[in-house]
Amino acid sequence: MQREVVNPYIKPLLILVGLLVLAYFVQYAVKEPRDFVVYHYGARGVFDGTRPVYGEASGVGAPMIYRYPPLFLLVFSPLALPPLQWAAVIWVIFKLTLLVMLTRSLYSRLEGTGKVQEWLVPLLLAGPYVVQEFRSGNAQFFIFVLVAMALIHLETRPGAAAFALALGISLKVWPLFFVPYLAARRQWRTVTWVLLLTVCLTMVPVIYFGFSEHIELLGQWFEQEISPQFADSQTWFAISNPPPNQSLRGVLMRYLTVIDYSKLSDSNYQLVQVASLNPNLIRTLCLVLVAAGYGGLLLLARARAASPGWMEHGVIFCALVLFETSSHFSRTVLVWPAMLAGLIASRGTSVPRWIRALIYTALAVSILQPFVPGASSQRLMQVLGLDFLVTCLLTITVVWASLTSILQKTQNSDELSPQLDAESKQGYREGRSA
Secondary structure, X not given: OOOOOOOOOHHHXXXXXXXXXXXXXXXXXXXXXXXXXXXXXXXXXXXHOOOOOOOOOOOOOOOOOOOOOHHHHHHHHHHHOXXXXXXXXXXXXXXXXXXXXXHHHHHHHHOOOOOHHHHHHHHHHHHHHHHHHHHHOXXXXXXXXXXXXXXXXXXXXXXXXXHHXXXXXXXXXXXXXXXXXXXXXXXXXHHHHHHHHHHHHHOOOHHHHOHHHHHHHHHHHHHXXXXXXXXXXHHHHHOXXXXXXXXXXXXXXXXXXXXXXXXXXXXXXXXXXXXXXXXXXXXXXXXXXXXXXXXXXXXXXXXXXXXXXXXXXXXXXXXXXXXXXXXXXXXHHHHHHHHHHHHHHOOHHHOOHHHHHHHHXXXXXXXXXXXXXXXXXXXXXXXXXXXXHHHHHHHHHHHHHHHHOHHHOOOOOOOOOOOOOHHHHHHHHHHHHO
């Protein structure tokens, strides 16, 4: 049998094309890294004594002010040394490296079959959010990677997983959302270590700032970032700068109360309310819905505690986007549920038509939205909450898959998905042989 000769120039050519595409994307991503500029100038200003850590004079000045805990400054400090553009390039390349590592790590555990839906669905669903986050220069993607890697290695490397989650909490509060979830899954040792490490990491900046100044900085950060999120003003939740808030609270505020957009820098957003209820009533309603939804999620986690939890992890990432007070850059966390949606879509006829319809509806909305012409139309879609709709469709899909354990079966009756451990697989085969 004659062996097929492979052109020796094909591989170098593909590598060259890949490098050119990578270089173009990096150049595109660092063109206007708005949030990265805040980190870079802010950190330099703090370390050379020309800027305060918090307040209107921090960062590059209001409204682009520094918003992270003091620990972030120390972690970011190496990137404050090189010039802005070189630091931004390193920032984006690091993100791309982590994105590749994360997707490979997750797919290796889900053992995908390589069908086109498995990569096309997450690419079209979550890809726009990732590109948007990369272009902004925001740090949210790094926090997501820390949380995702913690969940992936929860069983195999519990110590490293606890440290990763604790570091995420210390840099940005929202990963704390996962601690009760892990407790519901009976990961008590991990939860204990996460809480202890979080306290320790939060106090690390004492080394640089001193104890008294660090405690004062934590108080300033809390007053600037945490307190306003519990305020009564519906404007904070209806529109977060940048675009309108796509969380449950933001959408309900826009639909059920009258929003005064004249107080914002961009007052051209359309009113879409169908009722004019008291904002405090909607605020209470949101709290009730969030409590009920999160309680249901904890019950699901407890009931499925014996499983590896890939689907349940996807559900909690969706819940994070729906329940938080302001969801914008944190929508990069939809990478995980979008990957699960791709796996579900690849199961073909073993998945009900209505579930596949939800996935492809979410795809259609995600694909078409950026191409709608006109700034006015784009603003309308933002206030209508089409990104919120995409998250809801993903949530329903992943919750259904978790409840039905769809990934525990494949189209071939003699194969099992990675949801089952080795012991379960052996028991299954022995049962068939008997």
